[in-house]
Amino acid sequence: MSQVSQVREIGVGLLGLGNVGSGVVQLLADNAAAIEERLGARVVVRRIAVREAKKRRKVAVDRRLLTTDARAVIDDPDVAIVVELVGGEAEAKQYVLHAIERGRHVVTANKALLATHGPELFAAAAKRGVELYLEAAVCGGVPVLRALREGLASDKIEALHGIVNGTSNFILSTMTAEGRPFDEVLAAAQREGYAEADPALDVDGGDAAHKLVVLAMLAFGARVRLADVYVEGIRQITPVDHAYAERFGMVVKPLVIARDHGTEGLELRVHPTMIPKRWLLASVAGVNNAVYVTSRALGHSMYYGRGAGMMPTAVAVVSDVLEIARNVLGRSPGMAATSVPRLTRRAVRDIGLLRSRYYLRFAVLDRPGVLAQLAGVLGKHEVSIAHVTQEGKEPERAVTVVILTHEARERNVRLALAQVAKLASVVEAPRLVRLCE
């Protein structure tokens, strides 16, 4: 018995015991022997804060560990690492700040919290000399933040293209494969548990924007305002758009895009994007996530996998816990935190400044001269046409005109579309999808 007590222990306190929390408890239990061998110490869950102490749990857990008092978990002197899995912003922020103040290291999967209050939390952690790890906040168990932080530590990241919202990717992939409309596929996704009852955060781009802000912190050391990110959801994409994309050898994907323009600021945008089928990101289907990184020395690299779900997210949380444990065990007193990015306030470029190619779809009455009118308005705004398709020939009935532009300035494209919308022959607001090539 005396031998047993000599093994060092690292205490973990969990805030939240839902899906991810249960996964964390299970992984730590299942891998206890391997972890102990690897670390030379045990990682022990000391206390768990839950909302309802009596609820049935998905995982075998000693009920004496449960409490409804999150602060009691944080304040427990045997807890070295606090894992925040309560979600939301206000409450989670208070807990994380309290944990930092108490000298606890923190692991969180809360991208909303990080996107809004990340810089403040990182500053507090750096000041107190504790770690704040967040691998699970982007792409679940795929260690993309670790790759940015460690693997590419001496590289300069120039751009990122990511699929970071599994629900949106599932819906667009299914629409592409089956030619069904958005509402129908969303309803199916909700029945199958791939979409929430309230899907807004996923399909309107808010969740992806949170993750993009977190990626910008890690990739560029950038502190940006969430509200400055350009965000457009996937609701307006129709089966017709997927069919045209297919015809052009492209596919519509829910991308987040970040690019460093140096003194001109960062380009940060979230919107459905047509990309060539030959791109690796085009093959990232279903609920999967991927981040494609362009960096100066390495060139291109991509990180792919399940971006959500109980066990994938738990793998990321546990990897953070183990890295902190390793640091804690080996660490000299007073050493600075190694996980905390140094952030610089960066401006976000207005979307109007974007230069891109565009897919434009118009519903027009099939009258003589309509195409010339469209082309005239676009030309007047310096939007030049690479390709035009007009479907059907039914006088006085609405037909579809699709135009692919050469690279143009977004501001000009928008002005042109506003003017086109006022033409008598145009029966519906023009649609726009950005292209990446």
Add this chain to the structure above:
Amino acid sequence: MSQVSQVREIGVGLLGLGNVGSGVVQLLADNAAAIEERLGARVVVRRIAVREAKKRRKVAVDRRLLTTDARAVIDDPDVAIVVELVGGEAEAKQYVLHAIERGRHVVTANKALLATHGPELFAAAAKRGVELYLEAAVCGGVPVLRALREGLASDKIEALHGIVNGTSNFILSTMTAEGRPFDEVLAAAQREGYAEADPALDVDGGDAAHKLVVLAMLAFGARVRLADVYVEGIRQITPVDHAYAERFGMVVKPLVIARDHGTEGLELRVHPTMIPKRWLLASVAGVNNAVYVTSRALGHSMYYGRGAGMMPTAVAVVSDVLEIARNVLGRSPGMAATSVPRLTRRAVRDIGLLRSRYYLRFAVLDRPGVLAQLAGVLGKHEVSIAHVTQEGKEPERAVTVVILTHEARERNVRLALAQVAKLASVVEAPRLVRLCE
């Protein structure tokens, strides 16, 4: 001035100043300020061992750092981290062991060394309490080993499918795209610098086998004999095979495959493989590398990027140097090395035990009953046929018969093919390509 001298310094000694070494010097110089800010210490190249001190260099380097005496670099008391980039096995091994003995941490990109002597070197490093990092040995700058070691630390890896030799992938990709034969594409690759003058290590699978053994150490903690890995190169793949693959919705890729069969041992094989076009690995083209990981908790994940080249490899080496520097700075005296995998001797399953689907190609004289003969021999060996194609109808001329089998035992397939080869109507040794689906 006194302020300057208070910044801590971590000394690095380089063994070798070729492409990768020059890249390392350049990255450390270009990122010096960022590294110092991040680490709170400087990483300084103290000495560099070269074969010829007077040769022109690709990178600006203080010639006083150069020496032709590798041991002098290792023995320099200001060198904390030795970066081995001399290549080869015998000499490199002596240097690495000497460095470990002297208490230096080691970074190496030498997969041949690791595949053959890795377990011995890891054991020496563990005993001496120094780190032995090797990110650059597999997939260049793509942090796949880091992902296996850290990101998936609490997961159980079940299988890996990888494209880890850029030259082979470039050749097969070009053959697929252009329908040209192996020899012609190899010659072009040699002219363009994508293949060595002596391409054997790349196109015959030896380099990939080295990397597979290294991956098996990190993914399964397995100590295996390099000679037990099944290795088959890409020389025998013809444009005809690519054309058939295309017809079946597949593509031929130079894969390494590892799977853990528990007490039955590890499956470790290197050979060209037909995979469905919809697989992400099918879209990994040109000189790019990727490793697709199947693990219990995370499910699937993939790591992709440039697997070779001066700067991609240098990024990986520098990421290792920085991680060691971070550990060294924060580390308590006597702390165990964190990079060293604990290895267990594992048996490698004989390729004869493999169950797989097969693409079989025969050149036969177009006589009545030939197909029945082929089918009969296969059936007798429990190899059942999923699909048969016979091209052309030219009596007494050789025609091509292609058979896709259902899953069969490799041993049986080989016995069947040996018997088929003896048939009077069979004019050429049958060809075999394994399928993965």
